[in-house]
Amino acid sequence: MMRRTPLASTLGVALAALALAAGCNEPAGAPGGAAEKPAETGASSAAQPAALKPGDAAPDVTLTLHDGKEVKLSSLQGKQVLVYFYPKDDTPGCTVQAKGLRDGWADLQGAGLDVYGVSTQDAQSHQAFIQKYELPFPLVVDADGAVARAFHVPLRNDVATRQSFLIGKDGKIKQVWLEVDPKEHTAAILAAAKS
Template structure:
């Protein structure tokens, strides 16, 4: 009986982690779950943004209290990447990949903003723990996710990324993101 209880508990924890979208460092099995058409309430979910669409004119509240208006970044390429939760396996791999490729991303003229629904304190701890050189956006109410049409599951953003061109229009969209390959994919797109 004890073994059965432990197994049931482990399965329940695994299900919760998968629902959060951060347990899959490779993104392999998490990819299908992150497609907007397969999320809860998908019928009410507007169509995903696509290349050529104007980027939403939102104001980012950063982990350090600063605010940045996205339209004020025109003339620069901007990566806005959404991730489910600070300091979880897949999200950490993704953030560390961007950190480790930072010199190349900067050389390509790219500004990077990570967005999730945790508060500023959680973001600050994540930035400090992994020495992230880019800001994290506080999206506690999900308004930024909604503006970018990123699905929320259990109040956590799906893992999606948007590369915005210098003209303020979406240049490339990743609705399925492999955290291990994310930085390389972003760099290649920024250079194209």
């Protein structure tokens, strides 16, 4: 029987931490990153329900916002809605993505979009993130991962993967991004919203 050396144990912990951090720290398109592209239909995993696809009804979940308000997703029918999942508040990739949405806010509003960011951090973390970067849109507290599961978004170590869903005025999924480039995402959302 082999004994684990302290170095091997330390290396294992470090690799696990790097894998977790990569969700928000490694920009897509970098080596090992993923270029932004809409979801392809038919892709599924044995451990994860099949991804939602364009034409599917959006899950009718209740979103609990950072300020304690609740919004039932079905109450937004008649508007285009972006529900985007991100790993963690105030980390490099997630900050780039949020700031891109903030900087494109006038165009997003012009396209008639409501935006909701979703992660598993608590209301206090979300509020600090909003204040620090002057985000004009609400963040959803999904501490138990129920909203992520409703959208079939994988959780890794209780952290959501970066995926986005554009919901049309009819309440159906209009576009899905299973791989998101934080730097380019706002432009891709706007193009899809205008189509």
